[in-house]
Amino acid sequence: MASVGIDEASIDTLVRTFYGKVMKDEVLGPIFDRAITDWEPHLRKMVDFWSSIALLTQRYDGRPMPVHIQLGIEPQHFERWLGLFRETANELFPGEGAAFLIGKAENIARSFQMGIQFFTVPKKPAA
Numbered sequence: 001m002a003s004v005g006i007d008e009a010s011i012d013t014l015v016r017t018f019y020g021k022v023m024k025d026e027v028l029g030p031i032f033d034r035a036i037t038d039w040e041p042h043l044r045k046m047v048d049f050w051s052s053i054a055l056l057t058q059r060y061d062g063r064p065m066p067v068h069i070q071l072g073i074e075p076q077h078f079e080r081w082l083g084l085f086r087e088t089a090n091e092l093f094p095g096e097g098a099a100f101l102i103g104k105a106e107n108i109a110r111s112f113q114m115g116i117q118f119f120t121v122p123k124k125p126a127a
């Protein structure tokens with residue numbers, strides 16, 4: 001992974017740059033504001049998460065699916081999240097590194113959306 005620019009330092013930069021954009025985003029920002037009061041532990045957890053994915057360090061052993069099912073996120077939120085993620089990855093990892101990270105993010109986002117669809121009880125139509 002170092003050959004495509006992915007190492008601990010660049011993952012740290014990716015996470016901090018990406019969530020810096022998320023915090024300022026008018027649609028995603030409020031969702032994170034409601035869930036996160038102290039950003040530093042979340043950022044460290046996300047560095048561990050991406051380190052586990054890209055560098056196989058096994059530092060993240062959480063269960064992210066239930067967290068995302070509870071947040072009430074919708075398909076347009078995922079599109080926006082992925083838009084910011086693609087933009088950030090392409091800025092920081094030109095070439096294969098970005099393609100690898102974006103591919104992983106897209107697959108995980110798809111599986112979260114399937115989990116959300118499966119576990120969300122449809123709202124009853126208004127009588």
Ligand code: HEM
Nearest residue numbers: 031032035045049062063064067073077078081105108109
């Ligand atoms: C619209 C899309 C998304 C939103 C709004 C969102 C929001 C959040 C929020 C608010 C948390 C913190 C929850 C808490 O601590 O109470 C969180 C945690 C997390 N998110 Fe997302 N997320 C999104 C997509 C993704 C995607 C695509 C990934 C993976 C590529 C991801 C990976 C994670 C992980 C690993 C955690 C930590 C879960 C844990 O506590 O172990 N998220 N997310």
